[in-house]
Amino acid sequence: xxxxxxxxxxxxxxxxxxxxxxxxxxxxxxxxxxxxxxxxxxxxxxxxxxxxxxxxxxxxxxxxxxxxxxxxxxxxxxxxxxxxxxxxxxxxxxxxxxxxxxxxxxxxxxxxxxxxxxxxxxxxxxxxxxxxxxxxxxxxxxxxxxxxxxxxxxxxxxxxxxxxxxxxxxxxxxxxxxxxxxxxxxxxxxxxxxxxxxxxxxxxxxxxxxxxxxxxxxxxxxxxxxxxxxxxxxxxxxxxxxxxxxxxxxxxxxxxxxxxxxxxxxxxxxxxxxxxxxxxxxxxxxxxxxxxxxxxxxxxxxxxxxxxxxxxxxxxxxxxxxxxxxxxxxxxxxxxxxxxxxxxxxxxxxxxxxxxxxxxxxxxxxxxxxxxxxxxxxxxxxxxxxxxxxxxxxxxxxxxxxxxxxxxxxxxxxxxxxxxxxxxxxxxxxxxxxxxxxxxxxxxxxxxxxxxxxxxxxxxxxxxxxxxxxxxxxxxxxxxxxxxxxxxxxxxxxxxxxxxxxxxxxx
Numbered sequence: 001x002x003x004x005x006x007x008x009x010x011x012x013x014x015x016x017x018x019x020x021x022x023x024x025x026x027x028x029x030x031x032x033x034x035x036x037x038x039x040x041x042x043x044x045x046x047x048x049x050x051x052x053x054x055x056x057x058x059x060x061x062x063x064x065x066x067x068x069x070x071x072x073x074x075x076x077x078x079x080x081x082x083x084x085x086x087x088x089x090x091x092x093x094x095x096x097x098x099x100x101x102x103x104x105x106x107x108x109x110x111x112x113x114x115x116x117x118x119x120x121x122x123x124x125x126x127x128x129x130x131x132x133x134x135x136x137x138x139x140x141x142x143x144x145x146x147x148x149x150x151x152x153x154x155x156x157x158x159x160x161x162x163x164x165x166x167x168x169x170x171x172x173x174x175x176x177x178x179x180x181x182x183x184x185x186x187x188x189x190x191x192x193x194x195x196x197x198x199x200x201x202x203x204x205x206x207x208x209x210x211x212x213x214x215x216x217x218x219x220x221x222x223x224x225x226x227x228x229x230x231x232x233x234x235x236x237x238x239x240x241x242x243x244x245x246x247x248x249x250x251x252x253x254x255x256x257x258x259x260x261x262x263x264x265x266x267x268x269x270x271x272x273x274x275x276x277x278x279x280x281x282x283x284x285x286x287x288x289x290x291x292x293x294x295x296x297x298x299x300x301x302x303x304x305x306x307x308x309x310x311x312x313x314x315x316x317x318x319x320x321x322x323x324x325x326x327x328x329x330x331x332x333x334x335x336x337x338x339x340x341x342x343x344x345x346x347x348x349x350x351x352x353x354x355x356x357x358x359x360x361x362x363x364x365x366x367x368x369x370x371x372x373x374x375x376x377x378x379x380x381x382x383x384x385x386x387x388x389x390x391x392x393x394x395x396x397x398x399x400x401x402x403x404x405x406x407x408x409x410x411x412x413x414x415x416x417x418x419x420x421x422x423x424x425x426x427x428x429x430x431x432x433x434x435x436x437x438x439x440x441x442x443x444x445x446x447x448x449x450x451x452x453x454x455x456x457x458x459x460x461x462x463x464x465x466x467x468x469x470x471x472x473x474x475x476x477x478x479x480x481x482x483x484x485x486x487x488x489x490x491x492x493x494x495x496x497x498x499x500x501x502x503x504x505x506x507x
Contacts, residue, residue: 175377
């Protein structure tokens with residue numbers, strides 16, 4: 001996937017004829033066509049991922065060359081017809097070559113003769129591959145972003161059904177404060193929404209065309225870079241030709257956005273695995289499996305695999321950055337290894353996102369078990385301390401009172417028994433009964449998980465009315481991102497149709 005000379009129209013055709021005859025490829029002369037390292041140099045098998053992208057780039061470049069009078073229209077038509085044949089045959093039928101670009105060019109020359117080499121006029125494989133990678137990666141980023149929107153919709157749908165379903169909340173995996181299933185799920189909707197935003201931001205920077213930069217120093221031909229960018233659906237150009245040919249920071253950004261999404265998914269998967277263990281939630285059979293030897297088992301395997309994808313994604317992001325960190329400017333062959341893994345992990349993360357959405361949408365939350373567990377570990381202690389502080393006791397003193405009571409309060413205590421223990425602690429700490437500050441009834445209410453949740457009505461809190469606002473905000477965000485994705489898809493679709501129409505006029 002490298003080239004050091006953009007060539008000329010005449011030289012390209014002449015070289016193509018000579019080189020194809022000597023070595024069977026369109027690029028390498030006999031001196032460079034053999035030896036034990038040929039297979040090591042080749043990226044052709046992995047380049048299946050950019051086969052369709054390369055054909056699109058070839059067509060757009062050929063149309064531009066014809067429009068600019070650099071290549072005769074009749075020759076352009078022959079090249080485009082040969083590209084159609086190559087596409088119909090498929091990647092597996094390409095001739096041998098160092099990469100898909102060389103193999104396609106060789107296949108075109110095999111079909112129409114030396115004029116096929118004119119397709120490469122005013123172009124290097126350096127700007128060609130950079131364009132192909134961006135063309136393919138933008139599709140992956142949009143697909144991942146669409147999957148995040150679907151996951152957010154699933155989280156929102158389930159949350160709307162459980163605005164009053166009380167559940168235990170944890171910090172350090174210890175019972176902390178009661179919350180609701182809706183509030184818990186919306187915490188992940190917020191995280192995934194930021195993942196959507198990151199993917200869309202990355203898409204905006206990926207969707208810039210490097211085509212026309214040639215090897216790195218531009219070309220003397222009167223090319224129209226804006227035209228090829230338009231035909232390929234790019235929103236603009238990477239203007240500096242050296243930057244255009246050599247930059248792969250967009251791969252690092254895309255990989256990192258996917259890794260961050262995978263990390264969010266891993267947290268959700270981990271929670272659901274733990275909640276399944278506690279009996280809080282039961283996954284649908286479609287998202288679980290059983291043991292090969294223990295028939296009673298129902299294992300959350302899909303979520304465990306979802307959790308595992310994060311490690312792969314983080315590794316790919318780190319590997320991409322590591323590959324790029326020591327490279328001098330312009331093209332280096334190391335870059336050949338920069339993109340295949342990013343495509344793979346983008347696909348894996350998208351699939352994991354879709355699985356997570358399905359698991360969330362079809363899971364059954366056990367409201368009774370959740371309610372029973374919501375008050376375990378004296379989880380309403382903070383609510384009692386807040387109540388005492390509202391009654392005039394300094395919060396630190398209230399904290400001390402409730403901490404003392406926590407040593408005596410046990411799971412299963414009635415509200416009356418627990419309130420009596422808080423009262424006893426208050427007398428020891430302050431010398432006064434609770435009644436000097438708050439009513440016994442208010443203390444008993446604060447000890448109830450549902451009442452504790454209902455009292456926490458600050459913006460973004462778990463109280464049903466606060467959650468209702470959060471649901472509305474989340475729904476608006478989903479609609480906005482869905483519209484942005486539809487706009488991006490529409491623009492790419494329009495560009496594809498325009499390119500097809502131009503190509504058709506030459507055949």
